[in-house]
Amino acid sequence: MIHAVTNTKGGTGKSTIAFHVLCSEAARLGRDFAMYELDEKNLTTEVFHNSEILDGRGQTLTLDYTVAAIGEVIYESIVENKEVIVDIGGGRDTDEVLHALANSGEIVRYYVPVEGKEAQITNAMGTIDMIEAAGGRANLIVNRTKGWTKDDCGANDIFGDKALKIKGDESILERVDNIYFIMDNPYFDHAQRDNMLLGDFxxxxxxxxxxxxxxxxxxxxxxxxxxxxxxxxxxxxxxxxxxxxxxxxxxxxxxxxxxxxxx
Ligand SMILES: Nc1ncnc2c1ncn2[C@@H]1O[C@H](COP(=O)(O)OP(=O)(O)OP(=O)(O)O)[C@@H](O)[C@H]1O
Ligand SMILES: [Mg+2]
Known part of the structure; x- marks a missing residue:
């Protein structure tokens, strides 16, 4: 299966989710996987040179090679039966990448990381529009939360807060298959300082x-x-x-x- 992490807005946690969460999860489940970072500006892959989990499974590809990269991504998923995790950097060709993935005939799971603040939600809606236009469905990852559930995550602009009399707006939830929560935490940073993924750490x-x-x-x-x-x-x-x-x-x-x- 292809797992595509995307959000046209920068700094929402795409690389963090793709590397620390999805790669660690694939390893925990004993699945063979490949990690593609489609973002020549960030080079996150190189940071994790002490990671046993990532060991040789991560690659950074420049946007010039997007089309070739997608071919590789599809091959690894369909022919080699790997979980292929793709960090789609917020470049201008996100739309092109999403369409190429969607037209691959392979199952693609899309993840949109977002902090639960209004401006970010509006932006995430735009990304979800793009995923849907490519024929996919998004999974929402509420990132940098205060807790692990909708009641304590602190994403008041989505879920509201009775005590604070904030109404919230759950309309984004109708447009996603699943919603996951990742708390704000120091461990991604700690692991990264040791050039490891959270799963190694x-x-x-x-x-x-x-x-x-x-x-x-x-x-x-x-x-x-x-x-x-x-x-x-x-x-x-x-x-x-x-x-x-x-x-x-x-x-x-x-x-x-x-x-x-x-x-
Ligand atoms: N749940 C979290 N808890 C603490 N810090 C986090 C969390 N998620 C992301 N961060 C931090 O936020 C910053 C931005 O995250 P990240 O680089 O993953 O975003 P990105 O969407 O890949 O950005 P870009 O668009 O630049 O590629 C990083 O410093 C990362 O460590
Ligand atoms: Mg990134």
Whole structure:
């Protein structure tokens, strides 16, 4: 299947969703995948050189090669049966790319990331118009939210807020198949600083707490012998680091539970 992330507006989270969320999800589900960044201005792919998940599966293609790229995208999906994730940078040829994907005969799932603010919603509607004109249906990703549900996500311009007497406008929901929520969080940045995807970053966090206590105690004892530092100091330092990874892992469970890839 082809998974196309698109929004003509810049900075709404297209690359973040495509890389950190969709690639990590494909890996979690044990699916072979390929990642195409159709945006020569951003070169996000290069950032993730420590990612085991992405390892050789990501490519940046310049817009000049859009048509050739689409051919490759379709081939990988249909012939090689991969999940092919496409980050469609907000360039002027978005429309052309959407049509090329839609005419491929392959199933395409479209994702439109948007922050729940009025101006962004209007813009997302324009992108949804383009997807529909190409014969597709959009999935909405409400990004940078305060919570994981429509009641606590804080996207008041869509869902309203009774307490604040904000009415909201749910008309965008009628135009999408699914709606997903991604909370505002520091972990995309943390993972990226280590040149990893979120899915790589959280791996150690999945280790059970009790097991981690044993691992870190042993490590602290060995290091203390080696360095003369207090074992307790070493332990608490490492525990603090791991505790962040644990939080990132717990954060990720909220993404995993939404089955965003629809597989
Ligand atoms: N859920 C989130 N929580 C915290 N930060 C986020 C989240 N989503 C996106 N960001 C941050 O917002 C910024 C813009 O995101 P991103 O680069 O993915 O947008 P984009 O749509 O790909 O932009 P462009 O149009 O320039 O390609 C990045 O710094 C990213 O780390
Ligand atoms: Mg981008």
């Amino acid at each position: 959280i791996k150690e966090g999945s280790i059970h707490r009790d097991e981690m206590k044993l691992i870190l105690s042993k490590l602290a004892m060995e290091k203390a012998k080696e360095t003369g530092e207090f074992g307790k100091t070493i332990y608490s330092r490492n525990w603090k680091i791991w505790d962040e990874l644990r939080k990132a892992y717990e954060f990720y469970q909220n993404i995993a539970s939404q089955n965003i890839l629809g597989l």
